[in-house]
Amino acid sequence: MSTTHTIISQIFRDIVLSQNESRMIEDKMERIELKKGSSLLQAQDTVFHQYYVDHGCLRTYFIDSAGKEHTIQFAINDWWISDYTAFFNTGKAIMNIETIQDTTFYKISRSNMDALLLAIPQLETFFRKKMEGAFASFQKRILASLSQTAKERYLSFITTYPNIEQSVKNYHIASFLGITTESLSRIRKEIAQNSVS
Amino acid sequence: MSTTHTIISQIFRDIVLSQNESRMIEDKMERIELKKGSSLLQAQDTVFHQYYVDHGCLRTYFIDSAGKEHTIQFAINDWWISDYTAFFNTGKAIMNIETIQDTTFYKISRSNMDALLLAIPQLETFFRKKMEGAFASFQKRILASLSQTAKERYLSFITTYPNIEQSVKNYHIASFLGITTESLSRIRKEIAQNSVS
Numbered sequence: 001m002s003t004t005h006t007i008i009s010q011i012f013r014d015i016v017l018s019q020n021e022s023r024m025i026e027d028k029m030e031r032i033e034l035k036k037g038s039s040l041l042q043a044q045d046t047v048f049h050q051y052y053v054d055h056g057c058l059r060t061y062f063i064d065s066a067g068k069e070h071t072i073q074f075a076i077n078d079w080w081i082s083d084y085t086a087f088f089n090t091g092k093a094i095m096n097i098e099t100i101q102d103t104t105f106y107k108i109s110r111s112n113m114d115a116l117l118l119a120i121p122q123l124e125t126f127f128r129k130k131m132e133g134a135f136a137s138f139q140k141r142i143l144a145s146l147s148q149t150a151k152e153r154y155l156s157f158i159t160t161y162p163n164i165e166q167s168v169k170n171y172h173i174a175s176f177l178g179i180t181t182e183s184l185s186r187i188r189k190e191i192a193q194n195s196v197s
Numbered sequence: 198m199s200t201t202h203t204i205i206s207q208i209f210r211d212i213v214l215s216q217n218e219s220r221m222i223e224d225k226m227e228r229i230e231l232k233k234g235s236s237l238l239q240a241q242d243t244v245f246h247q248y249y250v251d252h253g254c255l256r257t258y259f260i261d262s263a264g265k266e267h268t269i270q271f272a273i274n275d276w277w278i279s280d281y282t283a284f285f286n287t288g289k290a291i292m293n294i295e296t297i298q299d300t301t302f303y304k305i306s307r308s309n310m311d312a313l314l315l316a317i318p319q320l321e322t323f324f325r326k327k328m329e330g331a332f333a334s335f336q337k338r339i340l341a342s343l344s345q346t347a348k349e350r351y352l353s354f355i356t357t358y359p360n361i362e363q364s365v366k367n368y369h370i371a372s373f374l375g376i377t378t379e380s381l382s383r384i385r386k387e388i389a390q391n392s393v394s
Contacts, residue, residue: 064344072339085333094340117322124321125314131328136282138335142269143291147261 007031007106010078011052014129015122024119028112034099036167041083041097048090049107050082051075056103057164059172060095071176074100074161074168080130101167150179151187204228204303207275208249211326212319221316225309231296238280238294245287246304247279248272253300254361256369257292268373271297271358271365277327298364347376348384 008022008029017025029052034040041047043063051058058075060083072095075081083093090110108116117123144153154177158165165173174181205219205226214222226249231237238244240260248255255272257280269292272278280290287307305313314320341350351374355362362370371378 062340062343070340070343072336084329085336088329088333121318121321124318124325128321128325128328131325131332132281132285135328135332135335136285138332138339139269139282142335142339143259143267146259146267 007054011106012123012126015126017120017122021120025116028116029106029108031104031106033104034102036099036102038099038103039096040099041093041095043093043096045093046090047083047086047093048109048111050080050084050087050110050113051097052106052108053077053079053081054104054106056099056105057101057167058097058103058105059100059168060097061172061175062095069171069175070178071172074164074172074176076161076164080134084134100169100172101164145178150177150183151190153177154184154187155191204251208303209320209323212323214317214319218317222313225313226303226305228301228303230301231299233296233299235296235300236293237296238290238292240290240293242290243287244280244283244290245306245308247277247281247284247307247310248294249303249305250274250276250278251301251303253296253302254298254364255294255300255302256297256365257294258369258372259292266368266372267375268369271361271369271373273358273361277331281331297366297369298361342375347374347380348387350374351381351384352388 008017008025012022012025031054034056040051040058053075055077058081060072060075060081062070062072064070073081081097083095083097085091086093087110113127117127144156148156154173157173157177170181170184174184177184179187205214205223209219209222228251231253237248237255250272252274255278257269257272257278259267259269261267270278278294280292280294282288283290284307310324314324341353345353351370354370354374367378367381371381374381376384
């Protein structure tokens with residue numbers, strides 16, 4: 001069994017696919033390995049693909065009109081990521097995507113996805129549920145930013161993304177939490193002191 | 198043709214349904230009329246339904262731990278609304294939903310929706326696309342809050358929700374924009390002065 005074939009059963013483990021259907025999907029997904037610090041997508045690029053992370057870590061970020069960088073999302077293994085607003089309509093990206101670890105991922109284009117959705121109706125259910133999950137986690141993120149302290153958001157971050165803290169830069173985490181790197185250091189110190197005493 | 202039957206063709210105008218399929222959907226959707234200021238859902242309620250607004254306006258809001266109210270979304274005619282994070286898993290609401298105008302809407306339960314999705318596969322496509330649109334508008338809202346001035350967000354608000362400004366309270370709009378009612382008045386004055394001069 002090829003690596004790609006195995007990955008198809010992993011990605012789509014929630015649904016039952018025939019061998020033929022698996023092969024169709026396999027044909028449409030491209031495996032890519034990138035070193036840490038590579039750019040996948042830049043603002044103003046037309047967005048043709050979404051990405052499934054096998055292992056490693058991707059980051060989407062947005063640069064505002066004042067040049068300030070905001071981390072929107074990290075994607076670790078078994079997450080899908082893209083600039084979705086643009087991907088849905090094959091429009092222009094407003095976000096950037098880069099690898100922040102050596103990363104292996106699979107990409108699929110909108111047109112290939114549409115062809116697969118027509119050919120394999122179960123994929124509609126699969127991707128609708130993925131969208132529901134993504135939507136829910138986005139909503140959770142908005143509400144957290146409104147209601148939680150920076151310390152609570154930091155603790156939630158290290159639970160959601162275990163093991164990535166050592167490989168991402170402090171300013172990535174700070175810009176994801178909407179705080180300065182100085183505040184991040186202070187929070188870490190607080191937590192370390194509490195766990196010692 | 199019944200009112201509900203007509204509304205089914207309106208709601209699902211992007212897909213082609215047989216008469217039989219329309220009737221199946223009609224049986225699962227309940228028409229409700231509520232006076233302005235009625236509560237549809239409160240935080241901690243179990244979320245069984247999503248709502249399609251025929252006319253009027255619904256508002257979802259969140260009350261943070263300090264008791265401060267944040268307007269998450271307004272839904273006007275032809276919008277779907279719910280506390281989606283909870284709706285997807287029939288979990289407990291963290292948001293509240295109320296009518297801010299006299300409103301006619303249709304509600305459908307998760308279990309009825311699941312039954313329809315199985316019986317009418319095209320609905321999978323329909324709801325996946327609705328989710329994509331909702332996701333995109335959520336993402337736009339996050340990026341706007343990071344990058345736009347309060348005045349720009351206000352102008353975008355009156356474009357997105359034409360005609361609702363006269364019927365919603367100032368603190369609804371202010372809490373949607375993430376500003377105080379005083380800032381809202383100042384922005385309105387600025388715009389009025391610019392359009393006179």
